[in-house]
Amino acid sequence: MSYNKTASITAETINPRVKTFNYEPCGEIARHAERLQEELNKNPGSRPFSEIIYCNLGNPQALGQRPITFFREVLSLCDNPALLQRDEASMLFSQCAIKRARKIIEAMPGKDSGPYTPSQGVKNLRESVADGIAGRDGYPSRPQDIFLTDGASSAVNLTMQILIRSEEDAILCPLPEYPLYSGSILLHGGTMVPYNLSEAGDWGLEIFEVKRCLEEARISGLTVRAMVVINPGNPTGQVLSVTNQEEIVEFCRKEGLVILADEVYQDNVYVEDKKFNSFKKVARSLGYNEDDISIVSYHSVSMGYYGECGRRGGYMEICGFGEDVMDEMCKVASLTLCPNIGGQILTSLVMDTPKIGDDCFEKFLAEKESIQASLVKRAKTLEKAFSSLEGVTCNRIEGAIYLFPRIHLPAAAIKAAKTEGVSPDIFYACRLLHDAGIAVVPGSGFHQVRLLYICKRKIGAARRLHTKFSSNC
Amino acid sequence: MSYNKTASITAETINPRVKTFNYEPCGEIARHAERLQEELNKNPGSRPFSEIIYCNLGNPQALGQRPITFFREVLSLCDNPALLQRDEASMLFSQCAIKRARKIIEAMPGKDSGPYTPSQGVKNLRESVADGIAGRDGYPSRPQDIFLTDGASSAVNLTMQILIRSEEDAILCPLPEYPLYSGSILLHGGTMVPYNLSEAGDWGLEIFEVKRCLEEARISGLTVRAMVVINPGNPTGQVLSVTNQEEIVEFCRKEGLVILADEVYQDNVYVEDKKFNSFKKVARSLGYNEDDISIVSYHSVSMGYYGECGRRGGYMEICGFGEDVMDEMCKVASLTLCPNIGGQILTSLVMDTPKIGDDCFEKFLAEKESIQASLVKRAKTLEKAFSSLEGVTCNRIEGAIYLFPRIHLPAAAIKAAKTEGVSPDIFYACRLLHDAGIAVVPGSGFHQVRLLYICKRKIGAARRLHTKFSSNC
Numbered sequence: 001m002s003y004n005k006t007a008s009i010t011a012e013t014i015n016p017r018v019k020t021f022n023y024e025p026c027g028e029i030a031r032h033a034e035r036l037q038e039e040l041n042k043n044p045g046s047r048p049f050s051e052i053i054y055c056n057l058g059n060p061q062a063l064g065q066r067p068i069t070f071f072r073e074v075l076s077l078c079d080n081p082a083l084l085q086r087d088e089a090s091m092l093f094s095q096c097a098i099k100r101a102r103k104i105i106e107a108m109p110g111k112d113s114g115p116y117t118p119s120q121g122v123k124n125l126r127e128s129v130a131d132g133i134a135g136r137d138g139y140p141s142r143p144q145d146i147f148l149t150d151g152a153s154s155a156v157n158l159t160m161q162i163l164i165r166s167e168e169d170a171i172l173c174p175l176p177e178y179p180l181y182s183g184s185i186l187l188h189g190g191t192m193v194p195y196n197l198s199e200a201g202d203w204g205l206e207i208f209e210v211k212r213c214l215e216e217a218r219i220s221g222l223t224v225r226a227m228v229v230i231n232p233g234n235p236t237g238q239v240l241s242v243t244n245q246e247e248i249v250e251f252c253r254k255e256g257l258v259i260l261a262d263e264v265y266q267d268n269v270y271v272e273d274k275k276f277n278s279f280k281k282v283a284r285s286l287g288y289n290e291d292d293i294s295i296v297s298y299h300s301v302s303m304g305y306y307g308e309c310g311r312r313g314g315y316m317e318i319c320g321f322g323e324d325v326m327d328e329m330c331k332v333a334s335l336t337l338c339p340n341i342g343g344q345i346l347t348s349l350v351m352d353t354p355k356i357g358d359d360c361f362e363k364f365l366a367e368k369e370s371i372q373a374s375l376v377k378r379a380k381t382l383e384k385a386f387s388s389l390e391g392v393t394c395n396r397i398e399g400a401i402y403l404f405p406r407i408h409l410p411a412a413a414i415k416a417a418k419t420e421g422v423s424p425d426i427f428y429a430c431r432l433l434h435d436a437g438i439a440v441v442p443g444s445g446f447h448q449v450r451l452l453y454i455c456k457r458k459i460g461a462a463r464r465l466h467t468k469f470s471s472n473c
Numbered sequence: 474m475s476y477n478k479t480a481s482i483t484a485e486t487i488n489p490r491v492k493t494f495n496y497e498p499c500g501e502i503a504r505h506a507e508r509l510q511e512e513l514n515k516n517p518g519s520r521p522f523s524e525i526i527y528c529n530l531g532n533p534q535a536l537g538q539r540p541i542t543f544f545r546e547v548l549s550l551c552d553n554p555a556l557l558q559r560d561e562a563s564m565l566f567s568q569c570a571i572k573r574a575r576k577i578i579e580a581m582p583g584k585d586s587g588p589y590t591p592s593q594g595v596k597n598l599r600e601s602v603a604d605g606i607a608g609r610d611g612y613p614s615r616p617q618d619i620f621l622t623d624g625a626s627s628a629v630n631l632t633m634q635i636l637i638r639s640e641e642d643a644i645l646c647p648l649p650e651y652p653l654y655s656g657s658i659l660l661h662g663g664t665m666v667p668y669n670l671s672e673a674g675d676w677g678l679e680i681f682e683v684k685r686c687l688e689e690a691r692i693s694g695l696t697v698r699a700m701v702v703i704n705p706g707n708p709t710g711q712v713l714s715v716t717n718q719e720e721i722v723e724f725c726r727k728e729g730l731v732i733l734a735d736e737v738y739q740d741n742v743y744v745e746d747k748k749f750n751s752f753k754k755v756a757r758s759l760g761y762n763e764d765d766i767s768i769v770s771y772h773s774v775s776m777g778y779y780g781e782c783g784r785r786g787g788y789m790e791i792c793g794f795g796e797d798v799m800d801e802m803c804k805v806a807s808l809t810l811c812p813n814i815g816g817q818i819l820t821s822l823v824m825d826t827p828k829i830g831d832d833c834f835e836k837f838l839a840e841k842e843s844i845q846a847s848l849v850k851r852a853k854t855l856e857k858a859f860s861s862l863e864g865v866t867c868n869r870i871e872g873a874i875y876l877f878p879r880i881h882l883p884a885a886a887i888k889a890a891k892t893e894g895v896s897p898d899i900f901y902a903c904r905l906l907h908d909a910g911i912a913v914v915p916g917s918g919f920h921q922v923r924l925l926y927i928c929k930r931k932i933g934a935a936r937r938l939h940t941k942f943s944s945n946c
Contacts, residue, residue: 061587
């Protein structure tokens with residue numbers, strides 16, 4: 001019997017679009033780090049460090065950030081609603097967590113956390129999210145415009161699935177860029193049109209630069225459908241000024257572009273002179289409503305003071321797409337039935353936190369402020385440490401949880417990289433991993449080395465390595 | 474200032490592939506049912522029923538199936554590991570749940586359930602799943618071949634993203650078919666090649682029919698890459714015989730097709746003369762290993778006696794794809810970072826349940842057997858009820874949770890449907906919804922009306938409606 005291999009699955013015969021992108025935060029360096037950790041487990045003492053510090057991904061709780069007690073208590077009760085019938089529960093859970101869990105369970109299909117929910121998410125939870133947005137912005141928000149999602153990444157993928165028809169459809173994306181966007185655009189068959197953020201201008205966005213990229217894209221025959229803006233910036237850490245946001249809104253309105261607003265770091269702002277403003281709020285304050293401009297805002301439970309990455313919770317608020325498009329988005333969402341219920345619940349909690357008078361309010365506030373203070377402190381510490389290193393420059397960290405330094409490598413290091421057949425940033429990142437046990441994302445995708453500042457334990461080791469590197473390589 | 478609408482988002486300008494498929498379980502009838510429920514809430518008593526019974530989706534816990542206590546206790550503890558430090562926890566949780574939660578948390582990144590995990594899922598949880606598969610099949614299973622996923626649907630979508638390069642790539646799918654497959658294939662730009670299941674042969678699969686479809690597809694220029702087999706069947710409820718499965722394995726091996734085995738109903742078998750066998754087990758028992766044939770097996774926590782739909786947990790075991798393809802799948806999976814942690818934990822529990830000697834074993838077993846007995850009873854009840862209806866025939870329910878009857882409508886009903894401009898099955902399903910409050914999926918996608926047997930509360934009303942329908946329409 002012959003075995004017909006013609007249709008079998010090899011790296012040569014899979015969907016070629018899969019091979020067009022890289023997602024570096026989970027890429028080669030991350031895999032290398034995992035292998036190194038396994039080696040270390042087998043041979044402790046074989047390296048000058050005992051464990052790898054993973055700074056390649058914004059994963060705060062993996063590096064010691066504590067969860068908010070109220071969130072975890074509500075999740076715990078909703079997972080096991082039988083506890084709500086037990087008097088002993090009040091020994092282990094706060095009254096306000098019990099009250100909130102009761103309210104959530106009451107609104108669930110089947111009055112339990114087990115069933116499928118509607119594909120957009122449980123209506124009452126979407127109402128909490130919409131109320132939270134309205135409270136934040138001072139402009140109305142409607143539950144029918146909210147999709148609860150398995151984190152922001154799923155929401156971005158769903159949007160790209162809807163927007164992209166062919167390679168001729170293009171999306172404007174910032175450089176340096178969080179590679180979810182390029183990955184998702186390429187995977188779904190579209191074209192990414194990059195625009196440069198201005199390092200000299202504190203990673204702000206210059207409209208003339210975006211306009212230049214848009215015009216070039218149009219001349220080359222592309223239909224540009226949307227513009228991604230990440231604010232606060234990933235991986236650049238800037239917080240856009242309102243003036244800058246107004247320019248972007250006017251530009252996208254004039255050019256008929258959807259604003260895809262990555263606003264997942266809205267609770268990570270560290271400087272007194274800047275605050276977070278959603279693009280929807282800026283558009284509404286200019287007098288534009290959903291007939292004037294379409295805006296998709298992404299948020300998730302993974303960042304902020306919450307940092308609940310593994311829960312995969314988030315939402316997107318979609319303004320200006322029209323009911324028929326929303327129906328089609330719902331249909332695509334329904335192919336995976338519904339977002340996970342824990343993520344849905346947590347998203348509602350993040351947007352509707354305990355209030356003054358709730359028995360857990362003081363504790364909630366203390367935990368939140370402690371995490372935020374720690375984030376501010378670490379941002380400053382890392383910024384200062386990097387600025388003091390020879391050959392390193394970096395902008396002020398205004399928000400998000402990343403540091404994106406420029407590292408001027410000496411000619412000898414660049415030559416050594418060439419000898420090894422890798423780019424200098426990968427060479428540097430590999431040495432940082434091997435000699436100091438710190439996993440970072442090489443800047444190839446963004447043009448520079450990126451470090452997460454969430455961890456300051458290793459600054460000493462990194463500094464020593466860097467000094468050695470600059471002088472000896 | 475002109476407003477350039479050329480690139481704006483309307484139903485006419487979205488990705489046309491989105492419009493090529495329907496996902497009926499969450500489709501028009503489901504939306505109609507939701508509107509009707511809202512009307513009922515506003516005007517109680519306006520219909521001869523007080524609530525809609527949703528039989529359009531396999532959603533057991535929405536219709537009263539109770540969750541397994543052990544599963545919920547472990548989830549609850551893992552969500553709030555602070556409980557594991559508290560003595561009072563033993564008043565609310567069983568010792569074996571506490572022990573299991575400790576073991577799980579110990580193996581988590583950061584020793585908490587908050588962080589991102591590897592994109593394939595936590596290694597220790599994948600080990601539990603692999604051990605569960607090996608125990609079930611009697612053949613080895615490796616954690617590196619397991620992807621933990623947000624339910625089986627996400628796993629199917631990921632597979633299609635990898636397999637489908639263009640419209641020339643085709644996948645064989647059964648008819649009647651669970652429309653996730655057609656939806657996912659069309660959304661990702663491929664072609665579905667349907668093969669008919671044999672209603673006269675208890676919904677079994679006839680290889681000559683599949684071969685005919687394969688040959689026709691090849692003649693028309695398609696490259697057929699894989700064959701979907703749903704066993705136990707959705708929506709047909711059959712359990713394939715080992716002989717039938719062996720034929721399928723031989724066929725796919727000879728033709729170089731990947732077997733995409735939907736095995737999510739492996740714990741839903743209701744007849745003494747049939748049992749579930751995984752395709753991997755059948756292939757291995759024929760002496761074929763992963764160099765001979767590629768098999769992807771999908772499983773989820775949504776069905777079986779567990780029925781935890783909203784958790785979105787599941788796995789796929791991939792045998793025979795090669796390391797480089799697995800790396801690319803990992804990369805695509807990493808675009809959404811990781812499967813939700815609750816789903817990952819629950820998947821490990823479903824595949825590694827309490828054992829004799831554990832303090833919760835008796836209770837676990839009693840709960841499991843009670844749910845299984847209830848499922849068997851309801852299968853028989855519904856099968857009997859439908860078989861007794863005039864003009865209705867249906868096959869034996871051997872497994873899964875669906876009844877797929879053939880309903881012979883009188884000419885007058887067909888004429889009435891035509892007058893309303895809908896197909897007879899939609900007409901019937903609409904009347905069932907309006908007159909009896911039962912939401913079902915019309916058979917258009919499958920050629921017949923489908924009813925979920927999970928609910929027997931409404932048999933009387935449905936029987937009266939059906940009788941009226943058959944005689945009067």
